[in-house]
Amino acid sequence: MRARKLTFAALALAAGLSLTACQNDDDAAGQTDPSSGSSASAASSSGGGSDSGGTDEAGGKESSAPASNGSASGGSTSGGTGSDAKGGKCTTDGLKITALDTFIDGDRDGSIAVALTNTSGADCVISGFVGVDLKTNAGTISATRKGDPGDPYTLKSGKEIDSNVSYPLNKTGGSGIRITGLVVTPPNETKSVTLAWPGESSLPAGDSGNGDQVLVGPIGSAGQGG
DSSP: OHHHHHHHHHHHHHHHHHHHHHHHHHHHHHSOOHHHHHHHHHHHHTTSOOOSSOBOTTSOBOOOSOOOOOOOOOOOOSOOBGGGOOSEEOOGGGEEEEEEEOOOTTOSSEEEEEEEEEOSSSOEEEOSOOEEEEEETTEEEEOEEOSOOOSOEEEOTTOEEEEEEEEOOOOSSSOOEEEEEEEEEOTTOOOOEEEOOOSOSEEOSSOOSSOOOOEEOOTTBTBBOO
16 A cells, blocks of 8 residues: 555656646747847848948948949050040150151152150150151251141050151152251150151152142051050
8 A cells, every 4th residue: 555655656746847847848938049139130230141242321232343443545545535635745855756668669659657656754645747857958848737637645655656758759760859867846846856867868859740749647647556
C-alpha cells in the first residue's frame, strides 16, 4: 500500500514538471528579441540595399561612378573653334614655324604648306591668315589672301596647324624671278621669321595674263596635324 502511494506521488510530480516546462516555452515564444528589432530598424534606416552608392536629398539613387570631366583635347580633342576657343593669342615666340613643299607633279600651280606648331607650353588661340612674303632677286612679293578666315581656333600645346600657299610655276623656259627666301608672320603678330624657300626655284617673269599670283589660304587650309 505504501509502494502504491509513492508511485502516485512520483507520477504527480512528473506531471507538474512537464506543465511548468510547457508554460516556460510558451512565454519565451511570446517575447521579442530586442537585438533583432534593433537590427531591422538599422537596416531600414540605411536603405536596406547592397548598393555602394548613397542617396540624394530627394531620395533618389546617386551614381557611385565619378563624374565625367567632358572634353579639346579632344576632341575635338585638339581644340575648340568659335566661342569654344580658349587661351591667349598665339604669338611668334610661342610657335615653331616651318615650311614644306607640297607640290605634286601634274598640279597647275606650285604649293607649299606653312606649319605653325604650338611650343609655348599652353593652349593658344589663332585665326585668320599668316603673312607670307617671298624674297626674290626682283624684290619682295607679298602673297594675296584667299578664302574665308574662319572662326578662332584653339591650338593645343604641341599641336600643329597649317596654311596653304600657292604660286605660279615658271614654265617659260627662262630663268624667271628667282626666289631666295620666305618670310612668315603669324596672324595678328608683327614679329616675323625668315625661312628657306622649299618650293620651285623661280616664278615666271612678268604677267602671264592668267591672273597668276602668289596666294595664301586661311589657317587650317592645308589641313592640321591634330
